[in-house]
Amino acid sequence: DAGVIQSPRHEVTEMGQEVTLRCKPISGHNSLFWYRQTMMRGLELLIYFNNNVPIDDSGMPEDRFSAKMPNASFSTLKIQPSEPRDSAVYFCASTRLGNEQFFGPGTRLTVL
Amino acid sequence: AQSVTQLDSQVPVFEEAPVELRCNYSSSVSVYLFWYVQYPNQGLQLLLKYLSGSTLVKGINGFEAEFNKSQTSFHLRKPSVHISDTAEYFCAVSEFTGGGNKLTFGTGTQLKVEL
Numbered sequence: 537d538a539g540v541i542q543s544p545r546h547e548v549t550e551m552g553q554e555v556t557l558r559c560k561p562i563s564g565h566n567s568l569f570w571y572r573q574t575m576m577r578g579l580e581l582l583i584y585f586n587n588n589v590p591i592d593d594s595g596m597p598e599d600r601f602s603a604k605m606p607n608a609s610f611s612t613l614k615i616q617p618s619e620p621r622d623s624a625v626y627f628c629a630s631t632r633l634g635n636e637q638f639f640g641p642g643t644r645l646t647v648l
Numbered sequence: 649a650q651s652v653t654q655l656d657s658q659v660p661v662f663e664e665a666p667v668e669l670r671c672n673y674s675s676s677v678s679v680y681l682f683w684y685v686q687y688p689n690q691g692l693q694l695l696l697k698y699l700s701g702s703t704l705v706k707g708i709n710g711f712e713a714e715f716n717k718s719q720t721s722f723h724l725r726k727p728s729v730h731i732s733d734t735a736e737y738f739c740a741v742s743e744f745t746g747g748g749n750k751l752t753f754g755t756g757t758q759l760k761v762e763l
Contacts, residue, residue, distance in 0.1 A: 540691075569750065579692075579738065579753045592750060627691055635699065636682060637751060639691035 538562075540640035542628050548646045554616040557643045560609055561630030569637060570603055570613050571627040579627075585611065618647045650675040650741050654754035662762055663731055669724040669757045671713075671739030681722040682740040682751065683713055692738060698722065709733065734761045 541560040549555055561568050569584040583593040588605045596603070600619070605611040615622055625644050629637040653672045661667045673679065680699050684692040696707025703715040713724045722739060736756045742749040 567749075578755045581750055581752075584750055629692075631749075635680065635749075636694050636697055639684075639693070641691045 540628055540630055540638055542626075542640035542643050544643060545641065546644045546646075548648065549618055550648050551619055552617040553647075554614065555618045555622075555645060555647075557613040557626050557628075557645070559611045559613070559628030559640060561611070561628070562632075562638055563609070565630035565632045565638070566608070567631045568605060568611050569629040569631075570611070571629065572624045573627060573642070574624045582613070615645075618645075620647045623647050650679065650743050650752045652739050652741050652752055652754035654739055654757050656757050657755065658758045658760065660760045660762060661729055664728045666727050667725065667729050667733075667759065669737050669739075669759065671722045671724065671754060673720050673722065673739070673741045675720075675741060675743055677743050680742040680749065681713075681715060682742070683707065683711070683722075683724050684738045684740060684753075685709075686736045686738065686756075688735075695724070695737070729759070729761050731761050731763065733759060735759060 543558045567586050570582040573579045582595045583603045585605045603613045623646050625642045627639050627642045629639045631637045651674045655670050682697045683695040685695050686692045695711050696705045698705045698715045706712045711726050715722050736758050738756045739754040740751040742751050
């Protein structure tokens with residue numbers, strides 16, 4: 537199994553630009569999670585999906601952030617417009633039956 | 649609501665010495681407990697988990713943890729650490745909700761193994 541796949545691994549953009557992060561969960565997993573990790577705030581859950589349906593988006597910081605899961609094998613996290621304070625490492629994780637979560641390698645986002 | 653406390657933000661230890669990383673949690677219902685490790689510039693990797701059964705759980709790389717319900721703790725231990733154990737360690741708790749369970753993570757403990 538290839539594990540959770542995230543792209544891009546690194547993204548550098550300018551303030552105001554739209555950023556789209558992508559995630560492919562492990563095949564057969566029915567839950568998908570988006571996290572953000574920063575030095576100041578640690579690891580924060582942004583949103584999670586069960587069976588492609590968003591269950592809890594209370595961690596999404598602002599309306600500039602949106603996430604979609606159009607099918608069981610793909611999810612996106614979009615930031616529009618991006619701001620320097622959005623700079624962080626964004627992780628995607630997936631799980632089956634609600635047990636251990638398998639994390640992707642992360643996308644390191646830098647907003648200048 | 650569930651929460652996790654990792655009291656030690658950094659733990660320095662010499663190679664081959666034992667180590668304990670502390671984790672306490674709070675929850676009003678039954679929980680699952682996890683320890684994850686994060687090496688520099690990598691994602692989180694599961695070390696071990698407690699779902700039910702024996703309260704002493706063994707994981708990868710020689711780590712183990714003990715679930716103590718009365719003290720609401722799940723401390724991580726290793727009898728002899730190696731330089732390669734230098735990493736950040738996260739304790740996490742999940743409440744069983746019947747669906748996809750979200751994890752609540754602690755703030756992490758940086759383990760630094762020195763020669």
